[in-house]
Amino acid sequence: MARFIERHPAWALIVIIAVAVLAWLVFAIWPPGLEAAIGRKRVFLNAVLNGITLGGLYFLVASGFTLIFGLMRNVNLAHGSLYLFGGYVGYAISSWTGSWLLSFIIAFIAVALVGVILQLVVFRRMEGQDLRQTMVTIGLSIVFADLMLWVFGGDFYQIQTPSWLIGPIQLPLLTAIKSSGEPVYLQYPLVRLVIFAAAVVIGIAMWLALNRTRIGMIVRAGVDDRDILAATGVRIQLVFVLVFALGAGLAGIAGVVGGTFQSLSPGEDTRFLLASLVVVIVGGMGSIPGAALGAVIIGLAEQLGSVYIPTYAIVVTFLIMVLVLALRPQGLLARR
DSSP states (O other): OHHHHOOOOOOOOOOOHHHHHHHHHHHHHOOHHHHHOOOHHHHHHHHHHHHHHHHHHHEEEEEEEEIIITOOOOOOHHHHHHHHHHHHHHHHHHHHHOOHHHHHHHHHHHHHHHHHIIIIIIGGGGTTTTTHHHHHHHHHHHHHHHHHHHHTTTBBBBBOOGGGGGGGEEEEEEEEEOOSSEEEEEEEEEHHHHHHHHHHHHHHHHHHHHSSSSSHHHHHHHHHOHHHHTTTTTOOHHHHHHHHHHHHHHHHHHHHHHHHHHHSSSTTHHHHHHHHHHHHHHHHHTTHHHHHHHHHHHHHHHHHHHHOOOOOOOHHHHHHHHHHHHTTTOTTTTTO
């Protein structure tokens, strides 16, 4: 952080001012003039929290994508299909067994197995051939979409939230003060907060695994120079299969999350593939912290935009990507 401030003092000042303004908007009592200009504070706080929790979902999808694309250099444009397939598997398991937690485990295993098949059958035969990988995975995504439409139809599905996560929780965020002087605090769905906390834990665990363990060192070394690493006796192809399975499994988990507090339907695969691409581009290829930062930025932009400028909400998201590409093409927190 200190190095970034030294190299880019102007951008650091802009970021500090933006964070300070956002903190004031979240924690301060709004004057009547501000509420008359942009609406009630409760609406703003809900949009901010929705953006942050949506960012947690985007991170789960994009973290698997950045493992496969950013670290392993495999262009997997069927990643959105893995997300939707995981959601459908989670819905089927939770409906059949009534267990929400079991749906995560089965979805992770099922989608990870699909990832292993993709790595062995497709990507291992096309290593370093980015254009062929792109075209083949686009074709696979179309095939997967038609197969899922055939099996599950065009209906909307939502995974049932477990009873112990149903209902709101009161947060220490002041939204208004009644005429009697009694403060009014924000109520927010507990399930979204729990899922976001789980995304944070997964992100920290992934970062530690990649940067503080031997397997992480092997993965990074294999990306940089796999021939030298293979000469040391490491079974690099087995490592890559496991990493691909992990990335695919994370997409499956994200599918269950998305099906819990949003919905599952045809077309969600394309939406989340585009979201993953934008998040990875904004955050930086191969960077787990970058994926987290990019996911939160895109989630906030999407939700705040849908509240205050609904016509141009999507434009704001892609404008952020364009600005990052123009000013910092490697991404905000690109892996060195």
